Amino acid sequence: MLRIAKLPIAVFALSIIIFPWIARQIPAIEHYTDIMVFVGIYCLITIGLSLLMGYAGQISVGHAAFFGIGAYISGILTANYSINAWACMAIGMAVTAVVAALVGTPSLKLKGHYLAMATLAFGIIIFIIFNEEIEWTGGPDGMPGIPGLSLFGFEFDSVERYYYLVWGFVLTVFIFTVNVIQSGAGRVLRAIHASEQAASALGVDVSRFKLLVFVYSAVLASLAGSFYAHYLNFINPSTFDLFFSIKLLIMIALGGMHSIWGAIIGTGLITFLSNEWLHYFEEFEIIVYGGILLFVTVLLPDGLAGVPGIVKGWFKE
Amino acid sequence: MNFVEEENILEINRVVMTFGGLMALSNLNSQVKKGSIKAIIGPNGAGKTTLFNVIAGSFPPTQGTVRFKGRPIQHLKAHKIADRGISRTFQTVELFGNMTVLENVMLGCHTRIRTSFMASGLVLPQSRRKEKWIRESALKILKFIGLADKFKASADSLPLGEQKLLEIGRALASEPELICLDEPAAGLNETETYMASSLIKAINAKGMTVLLVEHDMKVVMNISDEILALNYGEKIAEGSPEDVRNSPRVIDAYLGGGAV
Amino acid sequence: MEKITLASQLLQYLITGLTVGSVYAMVAVGFNIIYNVTEIINFAQGEFVMLGGLIMVSLHVAVGLPIILAFPATIVLVTMIGILIDRLAIRPIRRPSVLTLIVATIAVSILIKGTASLIWGKDPFDLPAFSGRNPITFLGAVVQPQYFWVIGFLIITAVALSIFFNRTIIGKAMTACADNADAASLVGINVKQMILLSFALSAAIGAVAGIAITPISLMEYDRGAMLAVKGFGAVILGGLGSFPGAILGGLIMGSIESFGAGLIHSGYKDAFALIVLLIILFFKPSGLMGSIEISRIKRF
Numbered sequence: 120m121l122r123i124a125k126l127p128i129a130v131f132a133l134s135i136i137i138f139p140w141i142a143r144q145i146p147a148i149e150h151y152t153d154i155m156v157f158v159g160i161y162c163l164i165t166i167g168l169s170l171l172m173g174y175a176g177q178i179s180v181g182h183a184a185f186f187g188i189g190a191y192i193s194g195i196l197t198a199n200y201s202i203n204a205w206a207c208m209a210i211g212m213a214v215t216a217v218v219a220a221l222v223g224t225p226s227l228k229l230k231g232h233y234l235a236m237a238t239l240a241f242g243i244i245i246f247i248i249f250n251e252e253i254e255w256t257g258g259p260d261g262m263p264g265i266p267g268l269s270l271f272g273f274e275f276d277s278v279e280r281y282y283y284l285v286w287g288f289v290l291t292v293f294i295f296t297v298n299v300i301q302s303g304a305g306r307v308l309r310a311i312h313a314s315e316q317a318a319s320a321l322g323v324d325v326s327r328f329k330l331l332v333f334v335y336s337a338v339l340a341s342l343a344g345s346f347y348a349h350y351l352n353f354i355n356p357s358t359f360d361l362f363f364s365i366k367l368l369i370m371i372a373l374g375g376m377h378s379i380w381g382a383i384i385g386t387g388l389i390t391f392l393s394n395e396w397l398h399y400f401e402e403f404e405i406i407v408y409g410g411i412l413l414f415v416t417v418l419l420p421d422g423l424a425g426v427p428g429i430v431k432g433w434f435k436e
Numbered sequence: 437m438n439f440v441e442e443e444n445i446l447e448i449n450r451v452v453m454t455f456g457g458l459m460a461l462s463n464l465n466s467q468v469k470k471g472s473i474k475a476i477i478g479p480n481g482a483g484k485t486t487l488f489n490v491i492a493g494s495f496p497p498t499q500g501t502v503r504f505k506g507r508p509i510q511h512l513k514a515h516k517i518a519d520r521g522i523s524r525t526f527q528t529v530e531l532f533g534n535m536t537v538l539e540n541v542m543l544g545c546h547t548r549i550r551t552s553f554m555a556s557g558l559v560l561p562q563s564r565r566k567e568k569w570i571r572e573s574a575l576k577i578l579k580f581i582g583l584a585d586k587f588k589a590s591a592d593s594l595p596l597g598e599q600k601l602l603e604i605g606r607a608l609a610s611e612p613e614l615i616c617l618d619e620p621a622a623g624l625n626e627t628e629t630y631m632a633s634s635l636i637k638a639i640n641a642k643g644m645t646v647l648l649v650e651h652d653m654k655v656v657m658n659i660s661d662e663i664l665a666l667n668y669g670e671k672i673a674e675g676s677p678e679d680v681r682n683s684p685r686v687i688d689a690y691l692g693g694g695a696v
Numbered sequence: 697m698e699k700i701t702l703a704s705q706l707l708q709y710l711i712t713g714l715t716v717g718s719v720y721a722m723v724a725v726g727f728n729i730i731y732n733v734t735e736i737i738n739f740a741q742g743e744f745v746m747l748g749g750l751i752m753v754s755l756h757v758a759v760g761l762p763i764i765l766a767f768p769a770t771i772v773l774v775t776m777i778g779i780l781i782d783r784l785a786i787r788p789i790r791r792p793s794v795l796t797l798i799v800a801t802i803a804v805s806i807l808i809k810g811t812a813s814l815i816w817g818k819d820p821f822d823l824p825a826f827s828g829r830n831p832i833t834f835l836g837a838v839v840q841p842q843y844f845w846v847i848g849f850l851i852i853t854a855v856a857l858s859i860f861f862n863r864t865i866i867g868k869a870m871t872a873c874a875d876n877a878d879a880a881s882l883v884g885i886n887v888k889q890m891i892l893l894s895f896a897l898s899a900a901i902g903a904v905a906g907i908a909i910t911p912i913s914l915m916e917y918d919r920g921a922m923l924a925v926k927g928f929g930a931v932i933l934g935g936l937g938s939f940p941g942a943i944l945g946g947l948i949m950g951s952i953e954s955f956g957a958g959l960i961h962s963g964y965k966d967a968f969a970l971i972v973l974l975i976i977l978f979f980k981p982s983g984l985m986g987s988i989e990i991s992r993i994k995r996f
Contacts, residue, residue, distance in 0.1 A: 178795055180802070225978035231794035232737040236928050237977050240970040243925065251963040295557040302556035303542075303567060310532045310543045317530035320492060322518035322547035322610060331553055361921055365802060372799060406810025412803035416796055417788045 127380075128294065135286050139279045151395075153278050156350060158390045159285035162383055163343035165370050166289075166296050167336030169382035172371060174300060175332045176312035177227060178235050180364050181242025185337040187249055187359030188215050189344025191256055194265045194354055204268050208345040212338045219337035220330065227329040242364050249356035261355025268349045275349075285346055292339060297379055308332065362405075366393075369408055372415045375424025384423055445470040445614055445645050446491070451500035451510075453486055453669070460486040461497070461669040468614070468662075473636065473646040475656045477680075478666035479689055484649040485527060487666070488618055491647075492524045493517040504614065519547050523607035524616040527649075529599045533592040537583055537602055540591050541574035544609025548573075574609060581605040581635060597628030604635060608644075615639065617648040621655050633659055657681070665689070704836030709958045710951060711834070715843040715912065717950020718850035719745065720969075722905035723927025724934065724942035725853065726898035732874035732937055733894040736797050740781060740805035742924030743812075744902025747774045749915030750812060752907045753821040763826065771903045777808070778899025782892050805920060812917035820914040823907070846908040853901055854943060870894065874937075922966060926953075929973030935983030944984065 139152045164186060171177050192211035196202045202210075226237040249256050256262055268275045268284065275281045299305050307328060310318040315325050348354050366389065374385025389408075397404050415422060421429075446468040453461035461483045468474045476484045490497045493514035502510040509517055523544075532540050549570060555563040578584040581601050586594065594602060600620060607615055620636065621629045633655050640646050640659075650656050656663065656677070663680040665673040673683035680686055723741055730738045751773050755766040785804045789796055825842040832839050860867040872880040873890040881887050906915060930949045934941025949969050956968035976983065 172795075176795070178798060229977060229981065232798060233932075233977055233981060235739075235798050236737075236925065236932075237974060240925055240929075240973050240977075243922070244967050244970050244974075247964060247967045251961075298559045299553060299557045302559075302563060303546075303551040303570065304553050304556040306535070306539055306543055307546065309535055309539075313532040313534045314530045316494075316514075317526065317532065318543070319514040320518055320524050320526075320530075321544055321606065322515050323543075324515045335553070362806075365806060368799065368802070402814055403810070405806060405813055409803055409805075409807030409810050413785055413800065413807060416800045416803055417785065417790075420791055420796060 128297070131383075132290055135290065136283075139282055152282050154391060154394045156278065156282050156285055157394065158387050159282070159289045160343045160346050160350070161367070161370065161386045161390055162289050163285075163292060163346070164336075164340040164367060165374075165382040165386045166292055166379060167339035168367055169371050169374075169376065169379055170296055170300070170308070171332050171336045173376040173378065173381075174305065174308040174312060175329055177329055177333065178231075178368075179238040179333070179336070180235050180361075180368065181238035181240070181245075182336070182340050182367055183359045183361070183363040184242045184245035185215050185219065185340035186344040186347070186363070187245060187354075187356070188218060189341030190348040190354045190359070191249065191262070191344075192341075193345035194262050194348045195255060197266050197349075198262065198264045204266065204345075204349060205270070208342060211345050212341045215337050215341035216334050219334045223330050223333040223337075224326075227326065227333060239361065239364070243361055246356060246360050249359060256356065259356060261353055263353045265348050265352045265354065267352065281350055285350075288342070288346075293379065293383070300379065365412075366408065369412045369415075371422075372412055373422055375422025377421060378424035381422050381424035388423075443470045444468060445505060446647070447501075447503040448487075448491070449501045449503070451487075451490060451497045451502065453483070453490060454498045459669055461490070464500070464666075464669070464671055466664050466671065466674060468645060468647055470613075470645055471640070471643060472661040473640050473648070473659055474662045474664060475660040476647070476649045476664045476666060477651070477653075477656055477686075478672075481668075482666040482689075483669040484666055485618060486669075488524065488616055488647075488649055491517075492522065492616060518610060518612075521610075521613040522616065523610055523612035523614070525600075525603045525607050525618055525620065527618040527622065529596070529603055531591040531599055531603060531606075533590070535591060536587065537589050537591055537594065538571070538574055538578065538587040540602060540606050541577050541609050542570050544577075544606040545570045545573055547610040577605045577609055580608075580638075582631075597624050597631065600624065600628070600632060601635060604632075604639075608639065612644065614645045614647060617646065617650075619649055619651065621650060621652040629655060701836075705958070706955075707835055707837040708839070709954045711837055711839050711843055712958075713951030713954030714947055715846045715909075715950070716954060717930075717947035718846045719905045719909050719923070719946070720927050720930045720949045721850055721943045721946025722853060722901050723923055724930035724946045725857065725939060726901045727927055727931045728937055728939055728942050729870075729898045729901075730894045731931075733870060733877075734786075734891050736786065736801065737928065738781075738895075738898065739798065739801035739924055740808060740920070741898065741902060741927055742920035742922065743805050743808040744774055744778065744899045745906035745909070745923050746812060746915060746917065746920040747777060747808065748903030748906025749823070749910035749919075750816050750821060750906075750917070751903075752910065753823055753915070754816075756823065757821075767907060770907060771900050774903035774906075775896045775900045778895040778897075779892055781899075782895040786891070786895075787888070805924065809918055809920055816917055818917055820916040821910070822914050823910040825911040840912065842908070842911045846905075846912070849904050849908045850943070850946075853904060854939075857901075857939065866893070925973065926966075926969045929969055929976070932973065932976050932981060932983050938983070941983055 138155065142148050142152045164182060168179065168182055171179060189211040192214055193204065193207045196207040196210065197204050222241050226234055229237055250259055275284050307323055310323065311325055311328060319325050370385040370389045371382055373388060374383065375381025397407065419425060444467040448464055448466045451461055451464040464487065476487065478484050489495060491502055493512050497510050501508050504520055504522060509520060532543060549566050551563045551566050575584065575587065578587055581604065583598060583602060583605065591602060604617065604620065620632050624632060629652065636646055637659055660677055662675065663677055664671065665680055665686045667689040672685040672689060673680045723745060726741050726744065727738065730736055748770055752766055752770045755761045755769055756763060761769065781804050785800050789800060825840065826845050827841045829840060832841055861871055869885045870890050870893060872885060873887055877887050926949060930945035931942055933948060934945030949972060952972055953965060953969045957965035
């Protein structure tokens with residue numbers, strides 16, 4: 120189904136498939152599979168965000184909100200009303216699509232700083248709602264008792280089973296998104312990024328396209344939120360705060376904004392940093408992230424994905 | 437000279453354009469005959485690009501109508517106007533610098549054939565066929581404008597003259613009926629100007645109506661069937677090149693007639 | 697009886713609103729100073745306020761410096777941080793695009809927040825009020841004297857900036873940069889210095905706001921982001937680039953928040969200001985003081 124770069128994706132897929140087995144062989148990294156579940160969940164968000172930022176050239180500093188909407192809808196409907204979890208996921212995605220369209224339509228007409236602030240404000244408003252609507256969400260104490268996922272009796276109740284479930288979705292979304300980029304739609308996105316005026320003059324409905332990508336990225340975040348809720352069986356609002364939205368930006372900036380691979384790499388690194396390498400240095404977490412983001416912005420604008428290009432440049436000289 | 441008498445492809449009726457307190461266009465009336473090449477001239481600030489932007493849909497006129505093939509278009513957004521069959525280029529070249537020469541022209545085909553987001557993601561056979569068709573169309577255009585050998589080059593890397601040709605080629609990809617060129621010769625040397633003029637004549641020979649804004653009087657006199665002269669947002673002369681060249685108001689506007 | 701109580705309640709909300717609004721106004725003024733010279737929106741603007749409060753706490757409470765010394769010392773320190781931001785984060789960027797600059801200032805704000813959490817921890821800190829805590833009764837409303845300090849500082853800042861931009865050579869030079877950086881450099885104005893100065897000035901104003909408000913609402917390491925967003929709301933409400941607009945916008949923002957919290961629901965207090973921000977952005981991004989073009993040249 121792919122035209123270019125089949126090999127790296129195949130290698131990647133293979134690595135994902137055998138990773139849990141490798142982790143089981145080495146006791147020191149056995150828990151990495153659990154961390155990789157989170158990497159997968161966050162990748163669902165960053166793949167979509169990367170398309171929005173790197174290709175459509177729009178910024179969102181409020182995507183934690185969509186992550187949270189998916190999580191809470193899944194949580195509330197499955198825990199309190201015992202509705203089928205997969206149906207809830209779909210409902211969450213549908214609701215998120217509507218919210219994203221409502222927020223996106225006026226927001227995407229704004230440029231640069233205004234868009235960043237609008238999405239930031241939106242994210243905080245949703246965060247406040249999660250904290251205040253205690254009857255629905257349990258407020259700051261959180262919402263426990265969210266059931267796990269199962270399909271036709273097969274329970275995804277172990278780390279490894281959940282790992283394969285999530286990464287199955289991630290790989291599908293990844294391939295889908297790469298296809299979009301390499302196609303006519305991807306070309307339109309890059310055109311919009313380069314010159315909205317020229318794209319318009321060539322018949323591109325710029326507002327519609329931007330909205331489409333925005334909603335796509337929001338829906339993916341919602342899906343990720345649902346997976347998150349069913350994995351931890353517990354959610355609370357502090358997960359979906361401004362800092363998480365910024366963390367998503369860091370993942371994409373670190374990996375490289377203009378590359379979907381970058382999204383995966385950046386997400387992996389930051390998640391491992393968060394859950395593993397900074398485990399004993401939690402106080403330093405914020406300052407390390409700030410430092411990484413600043414370093415990447417100033418010195419590595421194309422992120423790690425841009426490093427091969429830089430190295431090639433050295434050799435040319 | 438290649439036009440059908442009495443058939444106007446574009447009509448500008450009583451168009452007024454004000455920005456805040458400034459009147460950029462005042463009560464402008466003009467027509468463009470189908471199949472002709474019409475040039476808009478005038479000193480800086482005369483309102484030429486403003487008129488272009490109104491026609492192309494960048495903003496609606498404060499008053500008045502613009503009709504294309506008889507139907508009003510003044511209220512339409514730029515992308516809808518492109519759908520109707522009007523293409524344009526920009527005064528300062530607005531290429532997609534982050535894409536190749538070929539990709540720029542492929543984008544130009546957007547109004548003719550579109551792939552949906554979902555179809556692209558799932559790589560349905562229909563979207564692959566569409567891609568192939570778009571690619572071949574674009575290559576044909578590149579051959580027509582003489583840039584076929586540079587199809588892989590980044591649009592940014594071309595010299596200005598070729599960038600301008602590319603922008604015209606991109607505007608051609610949608611097979612428009614009216615193409616609006618905003619200063620196609622600006623910044624070009626003699627050779628490049630000659631190439632641009634030839635391209636414009638070739639496009640017109642294929643039946644396309646051309647409307648251009650231009651400062652280079654040699655180009656204007658050489659290729660235009662009709663000229664519209666503006667000053668301070670008003671029409672000061674309109675007609676054949678000889679008529680306009682001899683119009684006292686035009687000579688006045690250009691301070692003594694040296695330029696014309 | 698009822699009427700008087702309601703009126704004094706409303707007056708209470710108003711005074712609180714003006715006080716809080718003064719902080720937003722000062723943040724907004726800081727935004728505008730930097731924006732006018734550089735066209736950058738400095739997401740780290742709120743951190744200056746936070747730093748002003750916490751550094752003052754350290755110098756005055758922990759070290760024991762009297763207010764008369766700690767106050768200027770704090771301002772100097774925060775100003776130096778503002779200069780550092782320009783030098784280390786803004787100037788080195790090779791390909792300054794809007795997106796890059798937004799992300800850079802976000803990065804700076806997190807860095808500052810992270811450093812603050814290391815130095816001061818996550819708990820809030822208090823400062824003694826400048827003139828004591830005996831409440832003043834004012835037309836039926838009961839108000840802490842510190843409130844008037846805050847509003848007073850806003851007035852002093854406004855007057856000082858007005859003199860600076862209109863009467864001093866440096867101030868006029870900055871205004872020239874804001875209008876047309878190329879022309880300014882052609883007449884010998886060092887644009888880079890002006891940018892540095894704009895960051896320094898914004899930092900100083902933010903610090904003043906932080907010092908003044910801490911005795912009322914305490915200060916903790918992560919207050920910066922919310923202040924920045926609300927301050928930005930004030931900026932947009934008043935019209936980007938306009939100083940009178942920023943002050944008006946701040947006061948209105950603060951008042952809406954105060955009345956909203958008092959009359960409707962205090963849990964959603966922060967949301968009110970944010971909703972106002974969204975409404976303005978969506979419906980009239982040029983703000984109250986007119987069109988975007990005009991707001992570009994609005995001065996003090």
